[in-house]
Structures are given as C-alpha cells and as structure tokens.
Amino acid sequence: MRYFPIFLDLNNKPVLVVGGGEVACRKIDMLLRAGAKVTVVSPKVHPHLQHLAEEQTLLWVKSFYQSDMLVDYIQVWATTDNPELNHRVHDDAKKKNIMVNVVDDKPYCDFITPSMINRGRIQIAVSSGGASPVLIRYLREKLESILPQNLAMLADFGASKRNSIKQELATVDERRKFWERFFSSSQISTVDERSELESLYQDVLNNKELVTGSLTWVEFGQDVEMLSIKSLRLMQESELVLYPENCPFEFVDLCRRDADREQYDDVNQLASLIKQAKADKQRVCVFIEKDSTSMELKLLIGNEVVIKVAQ
Template identity: 75%
Template structure:
C-alpha cells in the first residue's frame, strides 16, 4: 500500500491554491464542498473562480505567487502550468511543514486525491496510487451503477437515531444487530421518504433479537475469488476472525475491518478460542484449509452454523 487512505476534516480550515485555471477550478470546487476556507493566488483566474470570488465563496489574491504568502495554511495546491513555479511552491511548503499537492506531478505530492463517489454523508474513495486513472474511472462507474440513490437518505436517518436508539437498546451488540436487520430489510432499496424509514424503524425495533454467539466455518483455498456472496456477508458480520498460519492474507483482509483477528496453532488451540468466543457471545468466522480439521470442527461446533466454500 503506497498511500495511507484518510479523510481530512477541512471544514473552516485555510487552504491555498496557487494557480487560477481549469485545473484549479476542479480542486477549488472539491475543497469548497468540504467546507475549506480557500484562497486562490493568481494574477488572472478562470471565470468560474471569478464568479465564486464575487460571491465571497473564496478569497482571490490577484498577484503572482511569493514564498511569503505561505502563512497559516494547513494545505497547499500547486495547479499552474509552470513546473518550475509548482516545484517552488512545493519547496516552500516543505520548509514550513505544510502538506502540498503538485497536480499531475506525483513525486511532488504529500497526498493524492482519489476518485470520489458522493451520496450525502456517504463517501467512497477509489485510488490506484496514480498508477491507472482510466481503470479507476471504470471502477467508479461500476460502483456508481451499483449503489442505490437513497444512500444519502439512509445515512441521514441513521445519524438522527444514534442517540435515541440507546433508550431502547442498551448494549452496543444489540444496537449493531438491530441496524444489520434494519438495513438488510427488503424494503430498504425502494424507500424514498423519511416517513417510510421511520415506519420500518419502529417495526424492526419491536422485533428484538437476543444476542447469542454464532460460529461460521469457511474453508479457504488458493483463490479468494471462489468466495461466495454469502460467505463474504458472514465475514463482514464477524466480530472475531480465527485463522491458521497458512491462510492467505487476502481472505482475512476481506473480513470486517474492526473484527479481532487471532491465529490458531492447532485444533486444541482453536477449541479454546471457540469456547471463549461462545462465552462472550461473539459472531465468529473460522477459516480452515483441510477436511481432517473440518471433520473435527463439526464435533467442536455442534449445531452451530457451518459454511463451506468449495475448492
């Protein structure tokens, strides 16, 4: 992984953009949507930026860039068509420990901007680290076609219930399982109004489910693409992931990001980990590679759920 993915809070933060052309327009629009206080330095600017300046959406400094201008900014963008000037901006920013991006010049970038999909509060970022922009555009188009348009509505509703649901469901596990049932409802894809969500919310809340331990056994092989959709869903729901040393990282990495992960040494070690998981009422994903272990697993797990992925 060449770049560490992160979402920056730029709301009311000072950001400097050097250059006023079409490239600057794209970056400024993105920064303004994030709530940044944008200053553009350029002797001339694009009509779109001029309009934003007249609306006081940004500050236009009508001048050539000077090193002394780098004061109190947390982020700097160099967007001119003059490589020498862009590199000077980069040098000045580094001297002041300010994060800088020289557009389309990756060696002079502390960060890069991914391809973004926005659905209100929901943001999805896709990047190849600058290696293949066309491929990333293709992936973004595929994702755009798959994601429902009501995601923004769903996110706003979920945010509005973060405090009130605690009055009905005391534990984190209960609330997580509630939201899993809520968002997996067959009605969700067709909902377009908040009133419909409110009705579904109340119906789901009345159908309380006791928190219990659930164990899922997934037999892996050499190809992660053999995983079924059901297996992927169960892996994403797991709170604990148990795997042997020979389990490819690609399988473990597809599990829920905040799940605890633990490598087991043998069947006896695994048995102890399973007992602890049951005592703590955890949802567990257990990876195994061979049938001898699998047969012993059936004895260990009793009537718990078993999911096997064919090789």
C-alpha cells in the same frame, strides 16, 4: 499499499491554491464542498473562479506567487502550468511542514486525491495511487451504477437516531445487531420517503431479538474469488475471526474490519478460543483448510455447518 487512505476535516480550514486555471477549478470546487476557506493566488483566474471570488465564496489574491504568502495554511495546492513555479511552491511548503500537492506531478505530492462517489454523508473514495486513472474511472462507473440513490437519506436517518436508539437498546452489541437487521431489510433499497424509514425502524425495533452468538466455519483454498456471497455476508457480520497460519491473508482481509482477529496454532487452542467466544455471545468466523480431514477438527465442529468454498 503506497498511500494511507484518510478523510481530512477541512471545514473552515485555510487552504492555498496557487494557479487559477481549469485544473484549479476542479480542485477548488471539491475543497469548497468540504468547507475549506480557499485562497487563490494568480494574476488571472478562470471566469468560474472570478465569479466565486465576487460572491466572496473564496479569496482571490490577484498577483504572482511569493514565498512569504505561505502563512498559516494547513494545505497547499500547486496547479499552474509552470513546473518550475510548482516546484518552488512545493519547496516552500516543505520548509514550513505544510502538506502540498503539485497536480499531476506525483514525486512532488504529499497526498493525492482519489476518485469520489458522493451520496450525501456517504463518501466512497477509489484510487490506484495514480497508476491507472482509466481503470479507476471504470470502477467508479461500476459503483455508481449499483449504489442506490437513497444512501444519503439512509445515512441522515441513521444519524438522527443515534441518541434515541441508545434509550431503546442498552449495549453497543444490541444496537449494532439492530442496525444490521434494519439495513438488511428487503424494503430498504426501495424506500424513498423518510416516513417509510420511520415505519420500518419501529417494526424492526418492536421485533427485538435476543443478543446471541454464532459460529461460522469457512473453508479456504487459494482463490479468494471463489467465496460465496453467503460466506462474505457472514464474514462481514463476525466480531471475532480465527484463522490458522496457512490461511491466505486475502481471506482474513475480507472480514469485518473492526473484528478482532486471532491466529490459532492447533485444535486445542482453537477450542479454547471458541469456548470463550461462545461465553461472550460473540459472532465468530473460523477459517479452516479446504478438505480438512483432521479427526480432532471434526469432533470440534460437531453439528456446526461448514460453508464450503468451491475451488
């Protein structure tokens, strides 16, 4: 992984953009949507930027860039069609430890911008590290076609219930499992009114379930793409992931990101970990090698269901 994915809070933060052409327009529009206080330095700007300046949406400094302009900014963008000027902006920013992006010039970028999908509070970023923009555009189109348009409403509804749900359900685990039941409801994808969400919320809340643990066994092979949809769903619900040393990382990496992950060395250690997890009422995913014939493992599994992974 070349780049560390991160979402920056630019709300009311000063950002400098050197250059005022079409490239600058695209970057500035995104910066303004994030709430940044944008200053543009350029003797001429695109009509769109001039309009924004007249509306006082951004500050336009109508002059050529000078090194002493680089004061108190947390981020700098060099967007001109002059590589020499862009590199000078980069050097000035580095001297002052300011993060800088020289557009379409990766060696001079501290960060790059991904392709974005926006659904209100929901943002999905996709990047190839600049390696294949066409592939990323293809992936974005695929994601846009399958993501429901009501995601923004769902996110707003969830945010509005953050305090009230704490009064109804005492523990983090209870609240997590409630939201999992709520968002996995078959009605969610077709809801387009907040009143419908409120009704569903009350229905799920009144149909409370005890906080219980679960144990899911998933056989792994060499091809992670052969995992079933059910396997992936249960892996994403698990709070603890147990795996042997020879389990390919691709399988473990598909599990819930905030789950505890622990490698086990033998059956006895695995039995001890499972015993403790059951006592803690955790949802556990255990990876075992495909076609395992170990008698000890069979005794440990007992009547539990193993999800088969066809290879």
